[in-house]
Amino acid sequence: MKLTILGCHSATPRIDANPTSQVLDIANHIFLIDCAEGTQIQLRKNKVKFSRIKHIFISHLHGDHFFGLVGLISTFRLLTREADLHIYAPKGLKEVITLQMKLAKSWTNYNVIFHELTSDKSKLIFEDDKVEVHTIPLNHRVYTNGFLFKEKEKERKLDVNKAISLNIDKAYFRKLKQGFDVTNEEGVLIKNIDVTKPGPKPKSFAFCSDTVYCELIIPIIKDVDILYHESTFLESHKHLAETTKHSTAKQAATIAKKANIGTLILGHYSTRYDDYELFIKEAKTVFDKVELAKDGKVFQF
Amino acid sequence: MKLTILGCHSATPRIDANPTSQVLDIANHIFLIDCAEGTQIQLRKNKVKFSRIKHIFISHLHGDHFFGLVGLISTFRLLTREADLHIYAPKGLKEVITLQMKLAKSWTNYNVIFHELTSDKSKLIFEDDKVEVHTIPLNHRVYTNGFLFKEKEKERKLDVNKAISLNIDKAYFRKLKQGFDVTNEEGVLIKNIDVTKPGPKPKSFAFCSDTVYCELIIPIIKDVDILYHESTFLESHKHLAETTKHSTAKQAATIAKKANIGTLILGHYSTRYDDYELFIKEAKTVFDKVELAKDGKVFQF
DSSP: OEEEEEEOBOSSOBTTBOBSEEEEEETTEEEEEOOOTTHHHHHHHTTOOGGGEEEEEOOOSSHHHHTTHHHHHHHHHHTTOOSOEEEEEETTHHHHHHHHHHHTTOOOSSOEEEEEEOOSSOOEEEEOSSEEEEEEEEOSSSOEEEEEEEEOOOOOEEOHHHHHHTTOOGGGHHHHHTTOOEEOTTSOEEOHHHHEEOOOOOOEEEEEOSOOOOGGGHHHHTTOSEEEEEOOBOGGGHHHHHHHTOOBHHHHHHHHHHTTOSEEEEEOBOTTOSOTHHHHHHHHTTOSOEEEOOTTOEEEO | OEEEEEEOBOSSOBTTBOBSEEEEEETTEEEEEOOOTTHHHHHHHTTOOGGGEEEEEOOOSSHHHHTTHHHHHHHHHHTTOOSOEEEEEETTHHHHHHHHHHHTTOOOSSOEEEEEEOOSSOOEEEEOSSEEEEEEEEOSSSOEEEEEEEEOOOOOEEOHHHHHHTTOOGGGHHHHHTTOOEEOTTSOEEOHHHHEEOOOOOOEEEEEOSOOOOGGGHHHHTTOSEEEEEOOBOGGGHHHHHHHTOOBHHHHHHHHHHTTOSEEEEEOBOTTOSOTHHHHHHHHTTOSOEEEOOTTOEEEO
């Protein structure tokens, strides 16, 4: 699992500060999460192959999270993309995109499939044999979701030599990897646990931005390996966090602690701060495993 | 008059190639012409003061000419702008912008005044005591206008010493600068031409992008000092210019020659070319005073 931060700042694009966008490389997928203005350039700078992006998740319809999407869709068209593109976003985005395509008389030559999110409950929105994606309802000034990406349970590791020595037919190896007991050539039942070990632990990532401090998300993100949680402010501006429905670094850390997550990544910093070390310092008073997001930074797990 | 090229490439934003946007500094105005994705960053890089932009001209509704506008409008809001913003653009843009503002629940705290362009004739769309702006109807795949910026006739230069020696009351100096004859203290008529010289020549700039070769624009842009004319292609791809309704470098030069303009600036290069010197070479076979646009390049006239 690899997470690339394309942009982690709030508000407006600046020369060295891009608004929100991330790429999650998980279970053979390249998931794009949010798509602020300039995301195309950031994708190029970080050498992400455009053709590998098939699913885009948009948290909410504030410009610093989606103004780059219409341009990316247009670029896909110019690159003569053919593969379907799935967009998971609040209701309204489809209208924004199609209106602009219509005015430009430039319909895409590939399918854009909008999955409109409207529920205030956590929903399974994507699933294949390796991974699931669920929404995480957040509490912000407009309808907002975070996203939980979870690898599915992986196949068990088979001790092939032992299986052969126990006279198990090769045809049953798959069943063993899937966790079933099998019968060998002599008709003896072989317990799965005697010939397999657990597979690698499935990994999980939760993206939570933008949101006010919200304990309702804790059961949804419980025990995730990595949590990206916005921390627009420090505690010294807690009153602003409340009125603008954002979080402080300490609040993000409190969520991380209560949800028993592995590593917390902070981001979505307000433009008022120059020294981001203050965010990590504040968060560490509550939760120890904290990292700072930075444009272009890659987290490998 | 100063022209700053923020972006001069066609199609998509790339790491070192920005789509169309220009800033024209004329008669105390900072006019923004087109506003592709990334224009905000380019404005910052080129140290253009956001607060000085009061008029934005959008040629047409292809993404590489306006996808940066909604973000710029949002940034103005975050910067707590109060001054009115005038946008001159084809019908439809207002709907695009207001829909996104509505979804984000973020109305601007300043007035955005949309001047919807719908005519296929050249129209005067802005005027004050120093400058006029006219549309230049172009021929592209969607409704498109170029823009002609013309300084008004400037005041004549008064020879103050001569005026005093001729016993003209100071109260008449203004009239003299405006070109009138006046009567001196002795009641003698003084011819304007005897005490003034012509003021500096008014300057003019025409922006023509995107368009197929179109001689109908010649009478409108006749004798302008500077013409920016798109040259997406070279003659070797003339067939593509025709089908996509763009121009070649030679065609741009032909327009420049027939309209008797001062200097031609080429731009809007297709991504297929690496060597832009080929554009200048081709244009020079027809018209000698040719320059190449380049992102960040400043033309001072």
